[in-house]
Amino acid sequence: MMKFRLILTVLALLPWCAFAGDGRLYVNDKKAPDSRKDLEVIQSALEKALPQARAATVCIEISEGSGTGVIVSPEGLVLTAAHVSSGVKKKVTVILEDGTRLKAETLGLVADKDAAMLQITEKGTYPFVDLDRDAKTQLGDWVFALGHSGGFDKERGSVVRLGRLVRIADSTFQSDCMLIGGDSGGPLFDLSGKLIGIHSRVGQQLQVNMHVPMDEFIANWDGMVAGEFIGEGPYAQLPVKGTGFLGLATESRPEGGLRVTKVGNKSPAEGAGIKEGDIILKLNGTELESRQQMQDLLKEMSAGDEVTLATERDGKSETLTLNLGER
Amino acid sequence: MNANRFLACLFACLVIPVAAQQSLESAYRTTGSAVVAAFEGPRSVLQTSSAVISDGRKEAGYGVVISPDGHILTKASEVLEVKSLNVTVDRTKYDDVKILMIDPTWDVALLKVEASGLVPVDFAPTSAVPQGSWVVANGATSRTSRRLLAGIVSAKIREIPAAGGAVLGVTLNPKSEVLEIADVNEKSGAKEAGLQKGDVILSINGKKVENIKEVGEALKDKKAGSMVKLTYRRDTVKTTLDVRLSVRGEMYAEQVSRNDQMSGDFSPRRSGFPRVMQHDILGNRKVQGGPLLDLDGHCIGMNIARANRAESFAIPVEDLKELSARLMKQSGN
Numbered sequence: 001m002m003k004f005r006l007i008l009t010v011l012a013l014l015p016w017c018a019f020a021g022d023g024r025l026y027v028n029d030k031k032a033p034d035s036r037k038d039l040e041v042i043q044s045a046l047e048k049a050l051p052q053a054r055a056a057t058v059c060i061e062i063s064e065g066s067g068t069g070v071i072v073s074p075e076g077l078v079l080t081a082a083h084v085s086s087g088v089k090k091k092v093t094v095i096l097e098d099g100t101r102l103k104a105e106t107l108g109l110v111a112d113k114d115a116a117m118l119q120i121t122e123k124g125t126y127p128f129v130d131l132d133r134d135a136k137t138q139l140g141d142w143v144f145a146l147g148h149s150g151g152f153d154k155e156r157g158s159v160v161r162l163g164r165l166v167r168i169a170d171s172t173f174q175s176d177c178m179l180i181g182g183d184s185g186g187p188l189f190d191l192s193g194k195l196i197g198i199h200s201r202v203g204q205q206l207q208v209n210m211h212v213p214m215d216e217f218i219a220n221w222d223g224m225v226a227g228e229f230i231g232e233g234p235y236a237q238l239p240v241k242g243t244g245f246l247g248l249a250t251e252s253r254p255e256g257g258l259r260v261t262k263v264g265n266k267s268p269a270e271g272a273g274i275k276e277g278d279i280i281l282k283l284n285g286t287e288l289e290s291r292q293q294m295q296d297l298l299k300e301m302s303a304g305d306e307v308t309l310a311t312e313r314d315g316k317s318e319t320l321t322l323n324l325g326e327r
Numbered sequence: 328m329n330a331n332r333f334l335a336c337l338f339a340c341l342v343i344p345v346a347a348q349q350s351l352e353s354a355y356r357t358t359g360s361a362v363v364a365a366f367e368g369p370r371s372v373l374q375t376s377s378a379v380i381s382d383g384r385k386e387a388g389y390g391v392v393i394s395p396d397g398h399i400l401t402k403a404s405e406v407l408e409v410k411s412l413n414v415t416v417d418r419t420k421y422d423d424v425k426i427l428m429i430d431p432t433w434d435v436a437l438l439k440v441e442a443s444g445l446v447p448v449d450f451a452p453t454s455a456v457p458q459g460s461w462v463v464a465n466g467a468t469s470r471t472s473r474r475l476l477a478g479i480v481s482a483k484i485r486e487i488p489a490a491g492g493a494v495l496g497v498t499l500n501p502k503s504e505v506l507e508i509a510d511v512n513e514k515s516g517a518k519e520a521g522l523q524k525g526d527v528i529l530s531i532n533g534k535k536v537e538n539i540k541e542v543g544e545a546l547k548d549k550k551a552g553s554m555v556k557l558t559y560r561r562d563t564v565k566t567t568l569d570v571r572l573s574v575r576g577e578m579y580a581e582q583v584s585r586n587d588q589m590s591g592d593f594s595p596r597r598s599g600f601p602r603v604m605q606h607d608i609l610g611n612r613k614v615q616g617g618p619l620l621d622l623d624g625h626c627i628g629m630n631i632a633r634a635n636r637a638e639s640f641a642i643p644v645e646d647l648k649e650l651s652a653r654l655m656k657q658s659g660n
Contacts, residue, residue, distance in 0.1 A: 032354070032361035039365055039461055039622060046459035046479070140351050144459075149637045150586055155485040159637060160458055161607040162479045166351040176357045178609060180637040181586040206591055206609055206636060207356065 025191050028141045042142055042191065046162060049144070049193030054160070055127035057187055059095040059152040060084055060104075060118070063323075068147040068158070068186030069094065069118065070195060071128040076102075076120030077225075079217060080185030081200050082109040082235040085116035087304065088227050094120055099154045108224035111238070112231035113171060113216045114200040116185070117224040129187070131214050132194040141165045142191050143175050145209075147183030147199060158186075166207070173197045173211040200235075239302035244324025246298065246307070248274060252290050257281045257312070272322040274311065281317070282310035303327065358466075358476060358609055366477050369463040372624035373473040375446040377465050377617045378438075379415040380406055389465040389617025390438060391629050392416060393651050397442035398427075398660070400651060402616035402631055403434045404577070404596040414440050418471050427658040430650060431516070431571050432552025433642055434596050434631060437654040448618050451625035454604050454643035456480055464608050464630050464641075465617035478608030484643055487634075489551035489599035491575030497522060499539060506536060512578045516571025522559065529565065530558040546572065551599030574599040590636040597632040603640035604628050610639055 027033055027041050056071040060080055067084030071077065078094065085092070085106040094104045102122045109116035120126065137143075145161045167174035175188065179202050188197035188211045197211030223230050229238055247267020250258035260278045263270050280288060284307060288294050301307070303326035311318050354361040363370075378390035378399045387409050390401035399414065406412065406426065414421045421440035428437040458480050466476040496515020500507040506528040511518050530536055531545040532555050549555065551574040558567040577596045587593065592611040606619065610633050619628035619641040628641035642650070 032359070033365040035365065036368065036622060043459060043461055043479075043622075047457050050457075050459050139349055140355060147637075150635070156482045156605070158482075159605070159607075160479065160481045161637065162459070163357045164351060164355070166356050168349040176609075178607065178637045180589060180635055181584075183637065202589060202636075204589075207358070 023192055024136065025142075028138070028191070031140070042162075045142075045191040046144055046160075049189060049191065050160060052127065053129055053144075053146055053187065053189050053193055054097055054158055056129045057097065057146045057148075057158050059148040059158075060185060061093040061095065061152075062086065062090070066148065066151045066182055067184040068182065068199065070146075070187035070198075071120075071126050072131060072195065073128055074125050076104070076122075076124065076126045078104065078118045078120065079187075079195070079198055080116050080118060081198055081212065082111055082114045082116040083200075084185035085109055085118055086236050087239060088229050090304070091306065092118060094118070095148075095152050096126075097157060099152075108220075108226060108228040108230060109236050110216065110220045110224070110230045111233050111236040113220075114212050114235040115198065115216050115220060115224070116236070129189070129193065129195050131218070132190060132196045133214070133218065135213070135215055137165060137173070137190055137196045137213075139165055139168055143177065143188055143196065144191070145175065145177035145179065145183070145186065145188050145199060145211075147179065147186030149180045150182045159183075163209075168213075171213060171216055172200070173213050175209050175211060176207045177209055178202075178206055179209045239304065241302055242299045243327050244298060244301050244303040244305055245327050246322075247325060250280065250291055250294070253279070256287065256289055258288050258291060258294060268322045268325040272309075272320045274309075274320070275313070277313070279312040280309055281312060282308075284308050298324070357478075363466075363475055363477060366461075366463050366475055366622075369620040369622065369624045370473065370475045372448070372620055372626075373463070373465055373475055373617070375417050376448045376626075377416075377473060379465075379468050379473070380409070380438075380616060381413050381415065382409040383411040383413075386468060386613055388613060388615055389630070390414065391448055391616070391618045391626065391647075392445050393447050393655070394660075395443060395445050395447060397421070397440040397445060398655060399438040399440065400616075400629060400647075400654070401436050401438060402594075402596075403429050403431070403436035405594075405612065405615060406436050406438070414438065415468075415470075416440075416442070416445055428654045430552070430654060431573075432550065432599075432601065433646070433650055434552075434600070435629070435642070435650060435654070437658055439658075448626035449624070450648055451621055451623075451627040451644050454484065454627050454645060456621065456627065458482065461622050462606050462608065462627065462641075463620045463622075464606075464610060465614050466610075467614075476608045476610060476614070478606045478639075480604060481607040482605040482638070484602060484604050487598050487600045487603055487640065489574040489576070490597075491579075493546055493549045493551040493553070493572035493599070494575045494578070495522075495542075495546070495555075495557070495570055496573045496578055497528075499528075499542075506538070506542065512573075514578050515573050516554075520557070520568050520570045522557075522570070523561070525561070527560045528557065529560055532556050550601065551577075586635055590633075592633070593635055594632040597634045597640070600631065600640060600642070602643055602646055603631065604643045606639050606641060607637065608639055 069080035163177035247264030249262040
């Protein structure tokens, strides 16, 4: 059986060798490096690709923790994992390698493939990397992973790991670049510095590290740019309407608006600084006339959604922004 | 995989070779035998200039040979736990091993075996190599032969501050109005200095301390492994002595994070280092202490901690040379 497998591998190599001319490094088509020169070819390709790859790799801070992403356009379009962005139209913070913090908003995601996009919303020209659009990546290719392992650390920078593509199956790349929490959503590159995958999950064994191939992003590109929530779980859950709450009780006023009669302990309303006696005039721009009307508006929203309230206290008006809590 | 499925797989391979056998055999993976074989140059250096530190017949760590007559550096916190210490260099096993010096700051011990004609490591001129450079470290070992693991330099050289800060290693009696010691941690500098339950702490580095907050202030910017002058009262006698500060996380169980759970067997002492270089070699706590080599087989560092699944630390060669010279001098060489 071993004999068969060996022969077949050699056969399988033949067509690859023929295409080794188009910028593809010959070391990828060797079963293993067998000289110092081979090792140096891998090393110098990696060193050459690293500065741009690293400049485009960003830390993504979300309310529940942090992940990694990679910028793929000069306008600041970022690819990441669905379990990092975890929803559509969420406000997040993106941190560049030099520590610059930028505002960003999540776009669409593919919930069953762990693919997602977000957009840096501050104007600028950002360092970016090219995608491998031709799916040229093959089993055994040398690859490198970048990520903000365990969170952003300016003194350390993002962490690079080298490995090989060891398995291709079920719209997943498996590599032996060891990933850890915080790397999720980070980029996997080939030795020419083209983006080939996004870090998704790991197995119990250290060598089992999974990435979402670029195919899955390209197939759902327009939907994600348009902010669609594509597919069903397990990497992201569709928000359920009516699960959000403000944490306050009100009474209607004859002259319009609602008077706050009670603020829940540790509620989102309390966190935003709302106090008993405050008047709420508007919710997301809609003038409030009755308690029922406000409840109807909230029923259409979900936990985590952003709400803007126009309030009044002692004749002074104010605008507050807060996220709905989970019921 | 049963026979039928294997055959089906073979069939598929014949028809569309590229979609074939989409799993790389383990020999060709980064840690596989075929890939590792390309590093024979540095491996031969591990054979002669790294030491296997064993507890009886069990591997406990590795060491760096720094003199022909048997001086070896290793990771102190792993070696101090060894009950039946012996050392193997190349094919020779040494049962008579002396621990000459310990440097608590770097967590390094200087060992001595009775030997002659050993081959010390050849130090590289600098640790400032580009990220992505290949590095090689000890992997497993057989009785006669050293194996290796390869990886790359993977992040910036930097300090790793003590997890949880630098501490004396004592618990204070909360009911006492003075700073009365209720318990002394077994692994602490306070224990080494001879502090006992009931002793009352009076001052640190000449500054009077009266409550826990003032102790915290006195230790705030101190590094693990550094010494403080501590004045204490036992019964009626006042004494001043030097106490080594320890890494809090090393003595009191750190909360196990999700990242730790996925990290396998990492080093208990993995923080509180003045400067480290970082690499991605897949190791565990039992393969620390040996040399980190470049492709030329030059020693660019010493492996000091497996921090987690994705990060390993080594003492950079500049610091290692300085430390090596200092420990040799202090031990009377």
